[in-house]
Amino acid sequence: MANLPDRARAVIIGGGVVGCSVAYHLTRLGWTDVVLLERKQLTSGTTWHAAGLIGQLRASSNMTKLARYSAELYAGLEAETGVATGLRQTGSISVALTEDRKEELFRNAAMARAFGVPVEEISPAEVAARYEHLNIEGVRAGVWLPTDGQGDPANIALALARGARQRGAVVAEQVRVTGIPRRGRRVTGVDYDGPGGPGHIACEAVVNCAGMWGREVGRMAGVNVPLQACEHFYIVSEPIAGLEPLPVLRVPDECAYYKEDAGKMMLGAFEPVAKPWGMAGIPENFEFDQLPEDFDHFEPILEMAVNRLPMLAEAGIHTFFNGPESFTPDDAYHLGLAPEMDNVWVAAGFNSIGIQSAGGAGMALAQWMEDGSKPFDLGDVDISRMQPFQGNRRYLIERATETLGLLYADHYPFRQKATARGVRRTPFHDRLADRGAVFGEIAGWERANWFATDGQDRDYRYAWGRQNWFGNTAAEHRAVRENVGMYDMSSFGKLRVEGPDAEDLLNHVSGADMSVPAGRIVYTQFLNERGGIEADVTVTRLSETVYLVVTPAATRLADQTWLRRHAGDRRLVITDVTAAEGVLAVMGPNARRLMQAVSPADFSNEANPFGTAQDIELGFGLARAHRVSYVGELGWEIYVSADMALHAFDTLAEAGAGMGLTLCGMHMMDSCRIEKGFRHFGHDITCEDHVLEAGLGFAVKTGKPGFIGRDAVLRKRDEGLQTRMLQFRLSDPEPLLYHNEPVLRDGEIVGYLSSGAYGHHLGAAMGMGYVPCAGESPESVLASSYEIDVAGTRVAAFASLRPMYDPKSERVRM
Structure with a gap:
């Protein structure tokens, strides 16, 4: 073990691939006093038995950016560190056995084009040509990603650790963290027990990269890290004579993935009903451990696999492996500054994609720690999206039985989680249920998404086309446009900001002017120093010293944390009164x-x-x-x-x-808001979208001094916009839009939709999206022809800078 210092700038807890990546990237930014503590040996938790698949296409542009960065990083690590990473660019094929899966894969292929990832839709015959061993019975189509690959998980981690050591980091094995002392909202250091006995390292920051121990380490530091270990199964065959290198193969309809490695075949599974593990805690001596075999649990996957890849019927099983991996409530990993503390960072819960994510996640977190602000939008994985109740052990155990299987389930739009439901209910819940409400869930809140008619099943029937509630929402939409509708907004966050300095704080963080009379409501954004949008809220002045900030349900904690971190020594109290x-x-x-x-x-x-x-x-x-x-x-x-x-x-x-009067749901609200061109936070507007380019300059009052982002707004006004938010409406009323569909301008891909929904009043699917416009006038941007790529089919679209519905906003002022 290296000699441990008594002080450090950052202490990283956990020596898997993610912890090693954070150490590597911090030292690459010049942080020399970095200490990584591993309770046993590097990679001995989950990393050592990972499959090592390195796919580059993820569900959003920035997650794809991070995955691509990982692949590029690993390609150069061997030359830098002398440790072979085993990286091979084999490509990958995903095949569809149903029309619904074909639609999903083709929509993903379109998204890949928008994100700049090489991709090709291929026929069953072309699948067979690229993967001759595959039984293509039932295969409808496939998608080929030529730049995907695979690597050696343990060696990737060891290469990152060596790179960190070479730049001055201390990487210590056999050192167990026993406590994390705190003072107020800051940790002061880390207590440990190692070969030389107990000790303490004072530090400026702690990074929780403890993997499946992340929840317990989080509790030591006073932060919530909701994750749960699950058993994860794969088999490795005996050597197969003449087996040549093959692409990675995914057959999600059979819950399976296949990887050729050194003349053997690996078959891995993401079964629909998973087996949580370690519910009472992970054994203290866990190190490079396997869990007991459960052949009965794996057998249905294997039976389908032997049919799909007949060579497996002839090859013996060399290894039946069962090892634990950690999963989060929403299948997105946890990254960022924990909302409960001001110097505790998290990178954990990687849901079986730790190898392909670790490089990018480590880079992004290190840059965030260096700059004190996110390098780009990380809302998909930001730890602040997690609600306090989601650390509940029983909740995590039940939800984890579902989330592992969801990785390979059909990713239908509007798909709702089925497990651990009913945690948070509004006062109106039972009244709405009695009247036909069909509920969805966000941040634990049960929300009426649509209302069933008498005799109609109160369930979602998922599809990529019009789902069973399409007509219900159309009727609700029509009621709001033509008569009167009522819907429940209780789940939206409500923050009471109260005290003599409440006005001063809100003027500091808001682009709009908060110096208004009591009874006034102000629509505003919390901006960062780059002019990006950290929150999209309404603020109501209730009295001289009291304001009510209303936020989206999913961002209440993040928005409250933003306010608290900028409050300084101002005389005020910030209280979550959502449930009141x-x-x-x-x-x-x-x-x-x-x-x-x-x-x-x-x-x-x-x-x-x-x-x-x-x-x-x-x-x-x-x-x-x-x-x-x-x-x-x-x-x-x-x-x-x-x-x-x-x-x-x-x-x-x-x-x-x-x-x-018609009772309405959240789907109606979304379809109405997109007709009106109202932005949706987290999709249309994020921390990296400049408020002026988002078309929200009307909400920013630059005559007000001293607010965060003011200089960036003034600079952008001088320099001109680089992109503009446009509203689109398809010319064909049949296709549906969700988000991430490519936007083509005069035949060339220039961006993608940030959100989409059906505009029932305007009679077609609609979307929002940014289009490059450097040096162009608005008239020039609109003079082009636009198309939207829907699962590989280009559909002509009308584009507008003004809302297509009621552009002068006369109806809200009737």
Whole structure:
């Protein structure tokens, strides 16, 4: 063991491929006082038995960027460190056995083109030509990714560790972390026990790369790292005479992947119902360990595999392997600065893609630690997306039985998790359920996504085309556009910012001016120093010293953390009051008529103009009516304390019965907002999207001094925009858009859709997306012809910079 220092700039806990990558990239940025502590030997947890598949296409542009970086990094590591990584660019083939899977693969291929990843859709005959050993019975099509490959997982990690050592890092094995002392919102160091006895390293930052131990290490540091180990199975055949190198093969419809390695075949599985492991904790002596074989569990996969790859029937099984890997509640890994502490970082929970992700994840985290801000949008994996309850052990065990299998399940749009449901329910949940609500889940909240009609099954029937609720949402959409609809917004985050310096903080973090009278509602973004969008919120001034910040449900914790980290020594308190109030949105041309039927308050434009809130009587109770809209219609969001929430619902429902009030769901809200061109945070606007290029300059008041991002906004105004957010509508009413479909301008791919939905009023699928425009006028951008690539078919699209629905926003001000 290396001699351990008593101080370090960063201590990394965990010596798998991810911890080694973080150490490597920190030292490459010039951090010399980096210490990596491994409880046993490097790679002895999960890395050593990983399959080593290195695919480059992921579900978003930035995740693809990180995967491609990993492949490029590993290709050069041997020359730098002298450690062979075994990297081979074999290419990969994924095959579809159903029409639905073919659609998914072809949509992925289109996405690959948008992300710059080489890809080719291939016929069954072409699949057979590239993989002669495959039984192509039932194969509908395939996708060929020529730059995918495979490598030696342990040696990749050891090469990264050597590279870190060469630049000054201390990498210590057989050192177990026993405690992480804290003072306030910062850890002060790490206690350990090693061959020389116990010790302590004072440090400025701790990085939790502990893999399947990540949850327990997180708790030592006071942070939530939701992950659960599951058993993961594969077999390796005896040597097969004459077997030549082959591409990686994935047959997701049979839950299987295949890899040729040194003349043997490996068959791995992502079975639909997984087996969580280590529920009572991982044994202290776990090191390069295997779990007991469970042939009965694996046998259905093997039977399909022997049919699909007949050579396996002749080859003996050399190894039946069962080893644990960690999985997260949403199958995305955890990366970034933990929201509970200000110097605890996390890179853990890699869901069987640790090798292909480690290089990019280590690079991104190291750059984040160096700069103090994310290098680009990492919202897919940012640890702050996890809710506190998701660290619950029982929740993780149940959810993990599903998430492993979801890696190879059909990735249908709107697919809902089936396990560990019902954790968070709004006050209106049972009322909505009684009236036909079909619920989806986000951040643990059960939300009514659509309403079934009498006699209709209350389940999703998943498909890539029109799903069974398409007509239901069309009717809900029509009600909001033509009459009046009501939907539950209680799950949206509500942050009460209260104190003498509340105005000062909100003016500092917001692009808009918060120095407004009580009762005013301000739409704004929290900007970073680059002018990127960290949060998209409305802020209501309730009194001289109290504001209410309303955020998307999934980003409440991240937005609260952003506020807290910028509060400094200001005199204020930030409180999550999401559960304290139920919220009903009443929207549509007849919304005012309904509100007047339940309350004596004045809802006229003169007394309650758009962008204002007022306290009202509602039925026999009290509420607060916010006149805002995310659907582009006249309407109010009604905030009512949880104790009076059901009374408010019953009062509105009874009064609305005679005027055709329609209960609506989140799918309706999304289809209405995209017609209106309203941006969706996390898709259309992220931390790397400049507020001006997102078309939100109207919400930024540069006359206000001293707010974060002001200089970047002024620079962009001087320099000109590099991209513009456009709204698209397909010319053909049949195809559907979701997101990531390539955007073609005059025949050339120039970007991809950041979000998509069906515009029921406008009669076609719609999308939002950025298009390069350096040196161009808006007129020039719109003069081009545009197409959207839908699963390989180019569909003509109309493009607009202004909302295609109600471009002057006259309807919200009726």
